[in-house]
Each structure stands twice: as structure tokens, then as C-alpha cells.
Amino acid sequence: MLTLQSHSEEQTYEFGKWIGANVQSGDIILLFGDLGSGKTVLSRGIAHGVGFTGRITSPTFTLMHTYLGRIPVYHFDIYRLNEPDELFDLDYEEYLYGNGISIVEWPERLGYLLPEEYLKITITRQLKENDRNISLKPVGSRYAALEEVLKNYEGIGN
DSSP, X not given: OEEEEEOSHHHHHHHHHHHHHHOOTTOEEEEEOOTTSSHHHHHHHHHHHHTOOSOOOOOTXXXXXXXXXXXXXXXXXXXXXXXXXXXXXXXXXXHHTSSSEEEEESGGGGGGGOOSSEEEEEEEEOSSTTOEEEEEEEESHHHHHHXXXXXXXXXXBO
16 A cells, blocks of 8 residues: 655645556546545546546536546546445446546445445545545555556655
């Protein structure tokens, strides 16, 4: 597991851009963290790192936004789901297991639909207002290689 410390929203965003520059088609990134921990900031960085140049917002009320960069980014925020089966209305499998990058905020709500392999990122607030610990854990062999690449990031402390 790789853990980095971010001391600002900008550092969290820049790390997201690094992730986005290094992900591949079909990658799944699950973002864990409390409200206000920085999941959407990191998601914004990932989408911009993939090459999307527009505005990124949390899809809290629509459940998913699509951003087109060098590969599509499917950004899910499933905080408002009552049960995992509600994702079937979105044809979520087409996106989650498709040819884009899937970012899922609040993945604990996936329940039995949790994928077998993914990059788990947990963002934890620290005592100082803007400080965050960002922990990456590969789940499955595909993501162990991505973690090795991400270890080369020099923008914030690890």
C-alpha cells in the first residue's frame, strides 16, 4: 500500500492528474472517504490528467457524468443509492467494465456489485484543515502494476 500526504486541495488535484496520466482503458478507481475529504477534487484531477479540459462536478444527483479525454472517464457518485440494484437502471456494467476509466465515489454502496479488481484510494482528513492522507491499495494483479507506476510521483510526500 502506498500512502501520500497532501497539504492542500491543489496537491490533491495534482496527484489526481498524475493518476489520470497513468491510467489505462478499462481501469476502475474506487474512492473511499468521508464527506468533504477530497474525492471530487481527486476525481477532477484524474479526468484532467486523462485529457478532459472542461469543468468537473460531482454527479451526486445524476449518479454519473461522462468526460471525454484521450479515453472516456465515467465518474460515478453513488452516495444517494438506496441499494446496489438501482445501478442496473444506468446500465452501469457497460461503463464500469467498458473501454473507459471508471471513478466511483462512495463504492461501499456497491455492495455485492463491487468489482473483483480495482485501485482502492482512501482519502482521510487529518488534524490540519487541508491535510489529507491518500492511501492507494491495488486489488488484483492489474492494479499492482499501476501502484508501482504511481510510486514514482514526486509532487507530495509519501
